[in-house]
Amino acid sequence: MTSTAAAAHTTGPAAAPAPAVRLTGLRRHYGDVRALDGVELAFPAGSFTAVMGPSGSGKSTLLQCAAGLDRPTSGRVEVGGVALEGLSERRLTLLRRDRIGFVFQSFNLLPSLTAAQNVALPLRLAGRRPSRAEVRGALERVGLGARAGHRPGELSGGQQQRVAIARALITRPAVLFGDEPTGALDTATSRDVLGMLRELVDREGQTIVMVTHDPVAASYADRVVFLVDGRVHGELTSPTAQQVATRMATLETGAAEAGGFAC
Numbered sequence: 001m002t003s004t005a006a007a008a009h010t011t012g013p014a015a016a017p018a019p020a021v022r023l024t025g026l027r028r029h030y031g032d033v034r035a036l037d038g039v040e041l042a043f044p045a046g047s048f049t050a051v052m053g054p055s056g057s058g059k060s061t062l063l064q065c066a067a068g069l070d071r072p073t074s075g076r077v078e079v080g081g082v083a084l085e086g087l088s089e090r091r092l093t094l095l096r097r098d099r100i101g102f103v104f105q106s107f108n109l110l111p112s113l114t115a116a117q118n119v120a121l122p123l124r125l126a127g128r129r130p131s132r133a134e135v136r137g138a139l140e141r142v143g144l145g146a147r148a149g150h151r152p153g154e155l156s157g158g159q160q161q162r163v164a165i166a167r168a169l170i171t172r173p174a175v176l177f178g179d180e181p182t183g184a185l186d187t188a189t190s191r192d193v194l195g196m197l198r199e200l201v202d203r204e205g206q207t208i209v210m211v212t213h214d215p216v217a218a219s220y221a222d223r224v225v226f227l228v229d230g231r232v233h234g235e236l237t238s239p240t241a242q243q244v245a246t247r248m249a250t251l252e253t254g255a256a257e258a259g260g261f262a263c
């Protein structure tokens with residue numbers, strides 16, 4: 001993963017592997033509000049990126065546009081080499097289902113279904129019947145192979161989020177997006193889930209893009225990208241929690257307005 005990420009930065013465009021996600025000139029305006037105001041970012045395949053920024057800086061909007069859940073005002077989103085802008089609603093729905101995983105702060109599991117049934121549900125709704133091995137495999141990837149028959153109420157918060165992650169990963173998506181996926185978990189459980197995400201990247205080359213406001217969570221990533229007022233405002237590679245906390249404190253006190261960050 002890190003070597004792939006490094007290669008993408010150090011080799012020429014012809015030699016670099018295609019990024020899992022590329023955002024070009026991305027804008028999303030709501031009336032006068034510029035939620036995204038010209039974002040250029042590439043997320044290399046097999047890399048783990050954290051997105052941080054003050055409240056209202058456009059983090060969720062960035063994820064929603066990158067995941068094809070929201071249409072940008074202008075600019076381009078490519079996932080796995082496919083540009084989303086030209087796609088019909090139907091093609092976009094298929095691409096979202098097959099190539100994009102998304103997890104949220106809330107786990108959004110159906111309480112009456114077992115872990116296995118929750119994981120299988122999106123594919124079943126789409127008219128596919130995943131094999132038991134497929135479902136089992138997805139649960140094993142998140143360390144929950146032994147909990148397939150448990151209902152959400154019989155699982156801890158961390159285990160429930162793992163089920164949601166297994167559900168997002170069952171199609172082996174090009175990218176897994178998480179909008180504060182550990183935001184509802186206690187500290188120890190959150191570290192547990194972050195360690196598991198890190199392993200998915202290291203072991204399987206999964207690409208992950210995660211919004212977080214927790215510097216420790218961000219330190220599990222290969223790179224942290226900072227957003228301010230809908231624009232990229234610098235990044236850190238191989239970040240420590242301390243470095244991230246310091247940078248965030250500066251951004252949140254508004255010192256960013258004075259500029260001076262090395263990007």
Ligand SMILES: Nc1ncnc2c1ncn2[C@@H]1O[C@H](COP(=O)(O)OP(=O)(O)O)[C@@H](O)[C@H]1O
Binds near residue numbers: 034035053059060
């Ligand atoms: N559906 C919407 N309608 C109007 N304004 C919105 C909408 N969604 C987000 N915004 C605005 O866009 C900006 C960025 O929001 P958001 O992406 O949710 O920020 P973050 O996730 O960083 O807190 C904010 O000013 C927010 O109020």
Ligand SMILES: [Mg+2]
Binds near residue numbers: 061
């Ligand atoms: Mg948000």
